[in-house]
Amino acid sequence: MTLFSQTITDFWGESFNHETFYSDDHFHCIINPNLEDNRRVMVLTTADDKVYAVITPAIAAKLQLSKEQPLSEVIFRNKLHEAGILLHGADHIFYYTKQEKSKICSETVAEHIRQLTVQDTVVFSKFEDSASEQDLDDAYVELDHWAVFGSFAEGHLVCASSMYPWGSSKLADLGVLTLPPFRGQGHARKVVRAISQYAYGKGYEPQYRCQLDNTASVSLAKASGLTLYAQWEVISPDSPSLS
Structure with missing residues (x-):
């Protein structure tokens, strides 16, 4: 049984449960064409240290992601940096x-x-x-x-x-x-x-x-x-x- 309510898991799942471009034990990269412009890149690091990055197809193209090339959290963040894409400082998210x-x-x-x-x-x-x-x-x-x-x-x-x-x-x-x-x-x-x-x-x-x-x-x-x-x-x- 999950710790948190279905409302919480559904909310985050709406953005992060889409086409998986890459996945391993630690890092997951998801492409979602339905993201709002002000959320066209999001990174969620869960309490069990799994990292989920979700991006629009346009951002994927900007980063020149390719299934023929290796990917990891470090590589992904480096690609963001090289493309001049900045992220806000991270927030903790708490729920009951x-x-x-x-x-x-x-x-x-x-x-x-x-x-x-x-x-x-x-x-x-x-x-x-x-x-x-x-x-x-x-x-x-x-x-x-x-x-x-x-x-x-x-x-x-x-x-x-x-x-x-x-x-x-x-x-x-x-x-x-x-x-x-x-x-x-x-x-x-x-x-x-x-x-x-x-x-x-x-x-x-x-x-x-x-x-x-x-x-x-x-x-x-x-x-x-x-x-x-x-x-x-x-x-x-x-x-x-x-x-």
Whole structure:
């Protein structure tokens, strides 16, 4: 039995379960003509260290891939570099396992945590004023997102998490931000689980992304009960157009 829900495996399978150009025990190269332009190159490195690269036929032609020539992850990445094709820095992708989902759906949300609405505009504005611009940019927590939850202490909003549907999928991408004086007190963990419970109730799977070097965010994901699914890289907008 797989760890993760069918929603998650189907989402990634839609892009990566296409014509296999090359495959070995470690590296798999897939050609998919249906990729959107901003995802015409993607690389997914799963938690068990298998690497799946998916590209459009145009990218395959640009890289001059040939079944008569050897291929590996190293060769593939070198070909991207030689063609001037850049990838964004990788993100960790975390999800809840089916077992953890069951726990979240039956949990009682703490009294100091609740859903935020437009009626909390003043409260949320004060929260934003107390956070640094860098933290606000990194967390991407917004009151007008699809769902927003907050944790309160000393009469103030001290931690907030927001979600929005990821494209047209049934994944809900989340961000979370705790004000510095209140970090390390469990606010973020509880808010992440509370908003995830809400997402499950609406038929969505929570998705948590963070950059590989964001150790604090990685620690929060694990503390919140999330499990690493993969590392995800996607083509950078600075890469040359093929038109």
